[in-house]
Amino acid sequence: MIKEIGKYFMFLGNLFVNRESFKTYYKLVLEECMNMGIGTVFLVALVSTFIGAVTTVQTAYNMVSSFIPDYVISQVVREMVILELAPTIMAVIYAGKVGSSIASGLGTMRITEQVDALEVMGINSISYLVLPKIIASILMYPLLVITAGVCALFGGYLVGTLTGIISPNDFVYGLRSSYNEFTVVFALIKSVVFAFLVASISSYKGYNTQGGALEVGVSSTQAVTSSVIAVLIADYLLAQLLLAK
């Protein structure tokens, strides 16, 4: 375990050795942004809309006291969505979609000697292949989290108002009351950390694939598992660090 973590940090250290020109990375980062961002936005929007809807219904179900005003439902939904559901649950989905794709792509390149081909040309394959993925992930994931937050609140609003759980005015009032801007800042800080973890861990697992097609599948699974564990640990540490009183 310690050895593996050491190898991971050495891998990260190699990202900045013998880099290519800025122009080379610019094109690669744009390509990766398209793959990671545009390719994932539909899934993120779909999942977060339903999560927002379900959270609204379940919060209302738990509000048994008639002394609690209805707008508290959307207040609770807002806090849950911004603080946890949008950045963290989406990170799990992001790891499943983007992380596994990164690991299997790099793993296939490794076993078909495409990585060796880059090395023989004198190109630092870690820097060339992995750095653009990490940069693109850090750029795109916060945007996906913002999209997820908006969609989740929209899903909650839609279901809450259409089923009569809460009136439109109460829902909007709840969203706006006792609003603390730092929760959004906190969510964006989390999203940057999670984006880095998912992209770098998945790249590490994929890059170090050895064997054949079977091992590519194993690397892909390990990438998702390790990324999710790292995201959950980082989630706790960040909450402790930035929110604990």
Added chain:
Amino acid sequence: MIKIQSITKSFGERVILNEISGSFEKGKPNLIIGASGTGKSVLLKCIVGLARPDYGQVFYDGRDFYGSDSEERVEIRREMGMLFQGGALFDSKNVEQNVMFPLDVLTKMPLNEKLDRVNFCLQRVGLENVNTKMPSEISGGMKKRVGIARAIVNTPNYLFCDEPNSGLDPQTSILIDELIQDLSEDLDITTIVVTHDMNSVMGIGEKIMFLYKGHKLWEGTNKDITHSGVKELDDFVFANKVMNSLRSK
């Protein structure tokens, strides 16, 4: 010229290469031959720097590869071209983009010059009108030729070919062999070919190194390979029925 000295490589307890020394000359194909599992590909990887030997040195025209710092090693590597066993073409790029890749990343050549160079290299390996095809749309032999075109596009001083004939029919194998020989002579580059194909050995083996269980057992040319007097080499050479029938005659 490439010189190797006492290359030794182990994986765990298993010694794969044991004190291999030799030299590879310019302007002709230098073959490393031997049965499967004798360490040919590992030796090639040690020479190009894809696997670091436990012990030993590799000299590229007098420059100590493993004794150099990382920047000097990159400089030496930029003088290399390599054809991999499976072609190692980038799946996401078409033929033209694959061949142009070293020029894109390693040079500041204008696009029209790069295109001219790519088309010249593709013509050189006998491929035309395939620029827009993806690697998945071309045959194994064509992939190898695209791999060679990519390896020579940046005018390398050293060309390495790992099993260039594996998985190819005899006619295409001969074409690839002739291409490697012509390129070595025309471009006056040091070429190392790892193979266990006896047709290649007899066809282009102007300088041959025979490996057996991690040891270098013999060195010579295709003219004297059939009467080397080395039993292990005879077993390898005459395992082929055609070669065996020639010996009987």
